[in-house]
Amino acid sequence: MTGNLDSLQLGVRLAGRTLLTADWVLGHSDGTHRLFRKGEVVFEDGKVLFVGHSFAGEVARRVDFGKALISPGLIDLDALSDLDTTILGIDNHPGWAKGRVWPRSYVEAGPYEMYTPEELAFQKRFAFGQLLLNGITTAAPIASLFYREWGETVAEFEAAADAAEEMGLRVYLSPAYRAGGMVLESPGQIIPVFDEGRGLRGLDDAVRFIAEHSGRGGDLVRGMLAPDRVETCTIELLKRTDAAAQELGCKIRLHMAQGIMEVETVRALHGTTAPIWLAKHGLLSERLIAPHATNATEEDLRLYAENNVSIVHCPLVSARGGNTLNSFSACRSRGINIAMGTDTAPADMLMNLLVGLITSRINDGVPDRVRSADLFDAATLGGAKALGRTDIGQLSPGSRADIAVFGLDDVIMTPAIDPITTLVTGGSGKVTRGTFVDGRLSMLGGKVAGIDMESAQIQAQEQFDRLVAKYPERSWAHPPLSEIFPSSYPMESNANG
Numbered sequence: 001m002t003g004n005l006d007s008l009q010l011g012v013r014l015a016g017r018t019l020l021t022a023d024w025v026l027g028h029s030d031g032t033h034r035l036f037r038k039g040e041v042v043f044e045d046g047k048v049l050f051v052g053h054s055f056a057g058e059v060a061r062r063v064d065f066g067k068a069l070i071s072p073g074l075i076d077l078d079a080l081s082d083l084d085t086t087i088l089g090i091d092n093h094p095g096w097a098k099g100r101v102w103p104r105s106y107v108e109a110g111p112y113e114m115y116t117p118e119e120l121a122f123q124k125r126f127a128f129g130q131l132l133l134n135g136i137t138t139a140a141p142i143a144s145l146f147y148r149e150w151g152e153t154v155a156e157f158e159a160a161a162d163a164a165e166e167m168g169l170r171v172y173l174s175p176a177y178r179a180g181g182m183v184l185e186s187p188g189q190i191i192p193v194f195d196e197g198r199g200l201r202g203l204d205d206a207v208r209f210i211a212e213h214s215g216r217g218g219d220l221v222r223g224m225l226a227p228d229r230v231e232t233c234t235i236e237l238l239k240r241t242d243a244a245a246q247e248l249g250c251k252i253r254l255h256m257a258q259g260i261m262e263v264e265t266v267r268a269l270h271g272t273t274a275p276i277w278l279a280k281h282g283l284l285s286e287r288l289i290a291p292h293a294t295n296a297t298e299e300d301l302r303l304y305a306e307n308n309v310s311i312v313h314c315p316l317v318s319a320r321g322g323n324t325l326n327s328f329s330a331c332r333s334r335g336i337n338i339a340m341g342t343d344t345a346p347a348d349m350l351m352n353l354l355v356g357l358i359t360s361r362i363n364d365g366v367p368d369r370v371r372s373a374d375l376f377d378a379a380t381l382g383g384a385k386a387l388g389r390t391d392i393g394q395l396s397p398g399s400r401a402d403i404a405v406f407g408l409d410d411v412i413m414t415p416a417i418d419p420i421t422t423l424v425t426g427g428s429g430k431v432t433r434g435t436f437v438d439g440r441l442s443m444l445g446g447k448v449a450g451i452d453m454e455s456a457q458i459q460a461q462e463q464f465d466r467l468v469a470k471y472p473e474r475s476w477a478h479p480p481l482s483e484i485f486p487s488s489y490p491m492e493s494n495a496n497g
Contacts, residue, residue, distance in 0.1 A: 011449030013440040016060025027051035028394035043401035046439035073137025073402035075383025078341025081141030099475040121159035132443040134429030135404030138170040165217035167450040168442035172224035177202025178232040230256035257296035275300040294323040310386035314343040315356035327363035348429035372424035401439035
């Protein structure tokens with residue numbers, strides 16, 4: 001039996017052997033990705049059987065994607081899972097005056113959940129759809145706690161696990177928790193305020209969630225402990241997190257060495273940097289996955305390398321804020337494993353790879369220390385290594401059938417001589433034609449299993465508008481919205497509405 005794209009059904013694991021062909025296939029052997037011109041990928045029951053040329057066995061269907069690259073699915077270890085608010089801070093400064101940190105008045109009035117449980121569940125589903133549209137097949141969700149009463153809830157992550165299972169996305173997750181938060185006492189004066197007991201209860205919730213839900217959806221859902229940010233954690237909370245991770249056999253994601261506020265806060269609290277502080281307590285290990293390292297010192301990076309800590313590089317969100325990883329090549333030369341994350345909207349990994357390539361070359365001062373393939377490795381093999389897996393991030397016999405198909409015929413792209421260089425330097429997530437996860441078609445031609453993304457976009461904008469309307473009550477001195485977020489240019493209103 002043969003077939004075409006129209007014969008594929010969204011949200012269904014394909015029965016029998018499926019053979020995909022395209023102008024290019026990115027396979028893997030002997031420890032590295034390998035390009036196959038006019039290649040083939042065969043998979044069955046969620047597992048890759050063959051990558052190469054001229055498969056000799058019987059197949060249930062053949063699907064040709066033509067001028068495209070069949071690639072291992074991308075791995076995003078800092079994947080946006082709420083409605084991104086960093087866009088509000090790009091041109092509106094300083095952040096302390098724009099609702100990015102809780103003012104004391106808001107804390108005393110009692111922080112509250114700014115979204116309903118139904119809105120939180122929708123946001124995970126909407127975000128997962130965005131990831132699949134961009135060829136991302138494995139994700140570790142991240143969301144801001146600035147808009148929460150304190151931490152994330154078990155209920156919303158049960159809904160997230162439901163969404164991942166229904167839509168077909170491989171996820172590593174559990175509710176994020178913290179022992180403290182940053183509070184704006186006066187203009188420019190930001191201090192940490194702690195409630196360790198609340199953080200420990202959040203850890204207990206996360207451990208219980210992982211124990212109950214890891215392995216769901218045919219192993220699409222696995223656990224990862226997610227203490228929020230290092231400056232909002234106590235050492236007791238981090239010690240218990242590490243012990244729980246060892247018992248559960250899971251990873252820990254902890255944001256650190258990522259910004260000036262964090263660096264200054266940790267130094268004021270502990271007299272050193274976050275990586276040195278954790279190292280003194282024996283808390284740096286291969287279990288730790290650490291976005292973003294943009295403010296890491298030489299000593300911090302040495303400790304990462306010695307203790308097998310993986311970095312999650314999110315170049316787009318960092319560069320928007322004027323920061324870069326200094327540098328990709330320097331971290332790699334130290335032997336630090338580098339994975340990739342998107343962190344912000346758009347959830348476009350290819351865009352992040354381009355920004356990562358550009359910023360690394362600017363920092364290095366020479367172009368030959370980092371190639372497009374190095375960034376692509378980080379988004380595939382680096383993410384898999386951070387998770388301790390060899391069956392994702394590559395297409396080889398025995399690997400999971402997590403596949404992204406990227407078109408190479410977009411009119412805005414330069415003519416292709418090498419598909420990886422073409423995608424990294426001239427592509428974007430918009431050229432993603434299809435996404436398979438565990439042999440299941442999760443996205444095809446802009447349509448995502450389990451959600452109507454066009455209708456969801458309207459709902460997301462309505463939720464975002466309601467959130468933005470609440471900014472005056474959570475901004476210093478409570479200015480009107482027009483002062484918090486003025487328009488880029490003078491705005492003329494329409495008298496007729």
